[in-house]
Amino acid sequence: MTPLHAKLMRDLWRIKAQAAAIMVVIAIGVGLQIMMTGFVSSLTLTRDAYYERHQLADIFAPVVRAPNYVESRLADIPGIRTVETRLNSMASAKVDTREFSISMQVLSLPLHGRRHLNEVRLTQGRMPDAQRPDEILLLESFATAHGIAPGAQLEVTLHGVRRWYSVVGTAQSPEFIYFAAPGEFIPDDARFGVIWMGRPALAAALDLEGAFNEALVSLLRGANKDAVLDQIDQVLDPFGAPGAFGLEDFQSDRFLSEEISGLEVTSSTVPPVFMMVAAFLLYIVTSRMITAEREEIGLVRAFGYSKREVASHYLELALFIAVTGAALGCLLGVLLGRAMVPVYTTYYKLPFLLFRLEFASFASGLLLSITVATLGGIWALRGIFRLTPAQAMRPPTPPDFSHSFSFKKGVFARLDQPTRMVLRRLMRQPWRMLGAVIGIASGMALSLAMLIIYDGFDVAIDRTFNVVDRSDATVSFVQNVPMRTIYDLQGMEGISHAEPVRFVPVVFRNGLRTYKGSITGLSQAPILHRALDKGLQPIALPERGIVLSTPLADELDVAVGDTLMLEIREGRQQTVMTQVAGIAESLLGAPAYMDLAALGRQVGEPNRFSAAYIAMRDGAQSKVYADLKDMPAVAGISLRSEAEEAFQKVMDEGAGSARFIMGAMAFAITFGIVYNVARVAQDESARDLASLRVLGFRHSEAAFVLLGELAVVVLLALPLGLWMGTGLSHLIAQGFSTDLYQIPVIFAPKAYGSSISVVVCAAVVSGWLVQRRIRSTDITLALKTRE
């Protein structure tokens, strides 16, 4: 080992705690980056492979009833590669684990021997026999949630006919990677079921023999999707088609795509902040070390070492820290990624998910840390290389304090010497102090942003389930029911209040911007489910016009007073123009609200509704269930508490759990920065402190000089950190928010308080650690040598 390497090792050992802190910061930045980019690519690749292998359709075209010969007319449309038709219907199934029937989607299986779209992936059992009308396949997650295995019998009510089917297998499908019960956003395996059965049997049950009610289309490469959609609509229009739509409007694909793009955004905002903090720390440490070793650098240069040799010595130190940190980060990223795979596969029903290490992302993280380390070192060395060896070797002239603040007058005259030393040191080197302040503030900003985001999640849940929707359950009907039904509900003993609601599928258009969604029709002055404005005050729905939620208004780029085109996909299928009458806050989904009566008139089917929000009396749940079961029109009931629990679960253990990891890391980093700042201050003042001790100052008085400085720096960092953290939280919230759900950034005193305590705690612990170091340094040693 060469002497310079020996020096390198000893230097590293001397600054081990600082070096470790920086390595941790780098490791976290690189680790998060690797985890997130890894998931972006794993999810993308897995999704694409899955879609490809199972031939997921590009276009879905529902229709009321179209004769089979229409299929060949669709196939003639230029740009279409394959057309396949199927039957798609709703049914309800009775399972032992539930009091109430669960609504199920029923799909026909294609005939054998044909190349087909939306192929299912059999996970257990076998495919149903085309000749056996009672054999069905069940969605795997549903079967698992209810403990149904192949061989079991399932009681299904299909088209008003109740009968037993035998489950011969379970399956997954690329159509149902992510799914939620109708009108909900959070997956709940137990409440979303799909049944596949032979087409003849389903056709017979639905009275759709010789016909289809859904066409699946795959496109040729380079086909014009919009043109094809238009032509499909033209062909199917006579048969009552609400309009074909592309895969991107399909629930499962939308959720998965949103997840991926959310991850992309987060991976491009959060890890870079970590890396910047790491870069900053690395710069502080290398430049401080280089400045402190000015005389040694001069000496080594005097011996004839070249600038390159000297530079590489210090760069090796920085690089060692950077590369070790990045390597640890790589490991961390892969471990985290692997650990997160089951979390993803719980919510995204993929046949497999392999965590991929994105080499490019590792390389870029490594490169960034190396560049930063190199530039920081070179910057600090530049100044010293400008000196001749003789100049560099002269001990630096003591800093000139003559121009700093005069303490002769006023209050300052009454300060004791240690206090003056603190103030002089700070004012003498304002840049160094500023650096420390910014460093601590950025660590704090990271913690604060994480805390604000957590609060945002909680607020999102609370607003959605306790403020916007205050009902206990939603009753859905098989078809739209007349208004008097609401009185039937209100008349039930266990129900204290019932409110009608109507969901109408619609395509919103503003110029080129379109959004496929639905309109929620609410009664006047509702109590249970309301449209709320920014101040959470209920919005009175006008007789004319529509109230859009913020994400929807953003998506369509409209404001109050603008005109909007609505293509109603129900009833008379009209296209109408309407005015935006208001903007409502919404955190879940992108709803649009209209007055129930006005909506009925628009659709041409007034005085009807499709579901009801109900409030139940305490302990009346089973009574209400029993009563509702007797109402033939009722399709199902979903409890708000179940939905809320499902949401909370996603936030706590699902994809949302990444936030806990990030939060823990943000705290670790904050501590690392504060400790570094304290250590640097201690190193720089070691001689002063030893001199004080030699002059007879007590240990506590000497420590005061150092800790006083740290305290001032921390106090200055706190407001800056609060400001930066708030800004960062907006950035991250924007990254997380989609038109499916929004993370609000709210004023969160608790988050502010916690982040302040994190910094203060870190400062107290770091202060304690460095003062212990001061105590243990031999004062003569400190005077004799530099460090």
Added chain:
Amino acid sequence: MTSVHDTDHAFKVQGLTKTYGEGHSAVHALRGADLEIGDGEIVVLLGASGSGKSTLLNILGGLDRATSGSVQFRDQDLTQMSDRALTNYRRRHVGFVFQFYNLMPSLTARENVELVTEIAENPITAERALELVGLTKRIDHFPAQLSGGEQQRVAIARAVAKQPDVLFCDEPTGALDSTTGRAVLRVIQDVNEALGTTVLLITHAAATAAMADRVIHFADGQIQKVELNKNRLSAEEIHW
């Protein structure tokens, strides 16, 4: 005893000046020095504190740049050299003992010497060099664990270990008692005799001049007087 080796000069200095700082706070450390130093000579520089001795040594050693004038080393002009060439000059030809020892605090005595032998062309081992200055027992100690005199001897070992063409010593015996001091001077003399190393030595002990071929008296940044000593004494014969 060898006398002045030959007429070949190691250094030829003409009109050398060095000014630190500017304006009225400027310090004229050298005010036009002219001198010639023969190859293989031992030269002793005498002069009051602040007279510019270290400054001259630093410039001759390629550690600092002159304000004006020229310094010939053999057939090269140091004042015209690029930084890189000057680094090379120090690396290939120069050994230095600094007035303030300047050891690396994070390296042991041995490693401090190795720092130089590492990049030298024809060095002796660090162990041997430390043995010459009588520090075999202290070989693995850090500077902070050594006394001032011991540190100074490490600095001397470091300079001679390289077996340099030119050896600059800035008060090499300042912190030593006379016995140890004589031993150190012996080492320097040996290097000079065995390898023909040119030695420039600054000292406040006028008696040391007796071992020199040439004695240069310095005052106020100028050379006052140069004495040639035809018959230099060995280190052991010097008393102070």
